[in-house]
Amino acid sequence: MIKVGIVEDNVKIRDLIQKYLDMQDNLSCKAAMDSVEDMLEYMEKNDPPDVMLMDIQLPGMSGIEGISIIKEKYPEVEIIMLTVYHDSHKIFNSLMAGASGYLLKHTSLPEIKESIETLASGGAPMSPQIARKVIQHFSDKQQVKKPESNLTPREQDIVNGLVDGLSYKLIADRYDISIDTVRAHIRNIYKKLHVNSKAEVIAKSLKGEI
Amino acid sequence: MIKVGIVEDNVKIRDLIQKYLDMQDNLSCKAAMDSVEDMLEYMEKNDPPDVMLMDIQLPGMSGIEGISIIKEKYPEVEIIMLTVYHDSHKIFNSLMAGASGYLLKHTSLPEIKESIETLASGGAPMSPQIARKVIQHFSDKQQVKKPESNLTPREQDIVNGLVDGLSYKLIADRYDISIDTVRAHIRNIYKKLHVNSKAEVIAKSLKGEI
DNA sequence: GAACAAATCACATAATCATGTTAGATACAT
């Protein structure tokens, strides 16, 4: 019987996964918390789980910090990240912190179950897209073209400016165009990405969704 | 229709895989050679495959050498290693040479088929044991840089709101506090992180620097 | 119980952003 723990702040997702896993013959899932802090408290008083599913974006401590702390105190616990983020920073930071697997949130319940079993038998579960990012890290940074960004080269420039935290004025300076042109590009970017704030563009970009 | 090629010197295995794959609706497997040299000759005269299954131990040139040569000449060909070797050197050398996947030879025919499809849709097929080795390669690295931002739990909540693309007003609603309180927290966050815009906070957060 | 961090709220103002409308110059494809 494999003991599974969950750290996930979305109650609906957490409950769904917990119920599904606990229903399985070979799994038991009693510990489902919404923060690393709560999980640490739980593990003080109870048997630590064998495998832990962990979100990244959490109230309080982030899931990545959580990995380090949990692995330091309970090195035998295997941690699978279960998150929407597929940007390289988060992936590599997670793996370097000691995660043993990395799944995207669209992973189905049966696949999550399989992943836990894979982990228990010495493998490392990873969503194919994640594996791809990891592998790309090895291949001589041969920049493979990103999948269809829809954005024109100039629009991509503007996005890069936003990601660097620049104001419209500074972006205009960087590319030597007028601030109104920057506005115009940003309008078009918003339309293409279906967003309406700098914040969302930056988030999408850093999550690898552009 | 995905065109698949095979380089494998064991005739029985090669024929088995070829027949199985060629039988599939969405795959065609015409090129099955027993050496990289033969495959290169084939590709001179015919359309190169989209995906290639490659053994390592081969007569003549090794599969790993083969990757480099094939990728240089036909960079769009995706190569999956299919081999009995699971030692780190062979794995990493293959990936560094440009392989997009790595399967062990006990992989079943349906799994091989799935792997080809995974690859075609932008993922990277890897046997779980291989994934494990690859991941271990990361955790052996240095520790994750400690984000010493030292945000309070509430401040982290606010950051999460920003990352989700919310306005001050919506963050205030989410946590049931006044918009001026949100402002106050954000002021403090900016001071701690040495930034002065939402954009920078979001970028830092998504880059794992918080 | 003084000192301090954390969380809460208010008022004010300047800067920046989001969005609507309009339009000229290239370039490329049908």
Added chain:
DNA sequence: ATGTATCTAACATGATTATGTGATTTGTTC
């Protein structure tokens, strides 16, 4: 040559953000 896409630019206005200066409450720590 006509349409479509891209890059450029201006003007305008309401919304949102950034920043300054305060203040109260609730815990914790020394």
